[in-house]
Amino acid sequence: MTRPLFAHLRWAAFAVFFVPLLGCSGTESSGPAAVADGPLAFRKGCGRCHLPPNPKAHGADEWPGVVARMQTHMATQGKAPLTVEQRAEILEYLTSHALGAS
Numbered sequence: 001m002t003r004p005l006f007a008h009l010r011w012a013a014f015a016v017f018f019v020p021l022l023g024c025s026g027t028e029s030s031g032p033a034a035v036a037d038g039p040l041a042f043r044k045g046c047g048r049c050h051l052p053p054n055p056k057a058h059g060a061d062e063w064p065g066v067v068a069r070m071q072t073h074m075a076t077q078g079k080a081p082l083t084v085e086q087r088a089e090i091l092e093y094l095t096s097h098a099l100g101a102s
């Protein structure tokens with residue numbers, strides 16, 4: 001008498017606990033890789049007004065000028081400026097992944 005009900009509960013428990021896990025599997029490595037890449041200073045500091053740019057958008061010689069212009073945008077828009085360390089980390093990432101840099 002009670003056995004069919006018990007069996008149903010087991011399947012219900014299975015569904016509740018395991019199906020959501022299966023639903024999430026496989027999504028970890030997908031997503032917008034270009035935007036998620038790079039050090040935290042870059043993803044945060046360069047993603048406040050637009051999406052963080054693709055490092056291949058400029059050559060290594062152009063990035064310092066672009067970042068300097070972005071710093072003027074930060075000043076005129078009242079956003080917190082980059083620290084010296086953040087700027088160095090961002091430029092290190094951008095120039096080493098820039099257009100023409102392997």
Ligand code: HEC
Pocket residue numbers: 045046047048049050053057066067069070073074075077079090
């Ligand atoms: C205060 C807001 C703000 C922040 C923070 C910001 N940007 Fe920008 N960005 C802009 C604006 C406004 C433009 C469009 C005008 C221009 O190009 O100067 C722009 C355009 C760009 C462009 C496209 C134009 C070009 O020269 O290729 C790139 C690339 C770029 N930003 C990179 C960056 C990087 C790298 C950072 C982090 C250091 C950053 N931005 C942080 C406001 C911002």
